[in-house]
Amino acid sequence: MKYKRILLKLSGESLMGEKQYGIDNNRVQQYAQDIKTVFDAGIEIAIVIGGGNIFRGLSAEKSGMERAQADYMGMLATVINCMAMQSALEDIGIETRLQSAIKMEQICEPYIRRRAMTHLHSGRIVIFGAGTGNPYFTTDTAASLRAIEIKADVVLKGTRVDGIYTADPEKDPTATRYEEITFQEVYDKGLNVMDMTAITLCRENKLPIIVFDMNKEGNFMRIANGETVGTIVK
Numbered sequence: 001m002k003y004k005r006i007l008l009k010l011s012g013e014s015l016m017g018e019k020q021y022g023i024d025n026n027r028v029q030q031y032a033q034d035i036k037t038v039f040d041a042g043i044e045i046a047i048v049i050g051g052g053n054i055f056r057g058l059s060a061e062k063s064g065m066e067r068a069q070a071d072y073m074g075m076l077a078t079v080i081n082c083m084a085m086q087s088a089l090e091d092i093g094i095e096t097r098l099q100s101a102i103k104m105e106q107i108c109e110p111y112i113r114r115r116a117m118t119h120l121h122s123g124r125i126v127i128f129g130a131g132t133g134n135p136y137f138t139t140d141t142a143a144s145l146r147a148i149e150i151k152a153d154v155v156l157k158g159t160r161v162d163g164i165y166t167a168d169p170e171k172d173p174t175a176t177r178y179e180e181i182t183f184q185e186v187y188d189k190g191l192n193v194m195d196m197t198a199i200t201l202c203r204e205n206k207l208p209i210i211v212f213d214m215n216k217e218g219n220f221m222r223i224a225n226g227e228t229v230g231t232i233v234k
């Protein structure tokens, strides 16, 4: 296996499936199966999930809500998604722990880095909820930060597109996909991979990012095997 420890970032929207809002449990179950295949191959997996399928701070601010308050609501939304994923993984026999950056002791552990590492060593999947615990950040930044903290080998950003393109492929039919790209090119070309805070954290800590289509069954395992899938930023 190419990687020993992976941080998988899933957007909230990816959990919606074909729905317009909320969680499509079939989609969550499908992801859980894909994750199990990689887990069964002996790879340690930590997961960060976004909240955009339920609540986004920035959108709420646009309609008049105070930003920090809205962001905390967004962070709570991520925990709901994490709980759905936790259930789906446990239903198929995987032991998990959910750790939240905002304390919610009735439903999950608080985020404790060393404990998270112990869980990973002990054969549990760790799911990180509530982003970084701070407003004005994103779950992409949480994914980069947690990946660095737990010394993951790579951040895998599972999305609905199969990588990073020269332009938006839905608007520009001539857009082509990069197989590999540098952090500098992401800055120079203004490519929409992750927000700049997340990109900078990865760059400064030499942590590669792979953007790939999580909806294509087996893709996660292909990457874990070292196959070229999606786009790698390094």
Ligand code: UDP
Pocket: 010, 011, 012, 013, 049, 050, 051, 052, 053, 055, 056, 057, 058, 070, 071, 072, 073, 074, 075, 077, 078, 130, 131, 132, 133, 134, 135, 136, 137, 138, 139, 140, 142
């Ligand atoms: N959020 C935040 N701090 C964080 C992570 C998330 O304030 O560290 C809030 C923010 O309002 C964001 C929402 O949580 O809009 C959902 O996260 P995100 O937009 O990253 O989710 P995704 O786009 O991945 O579904």
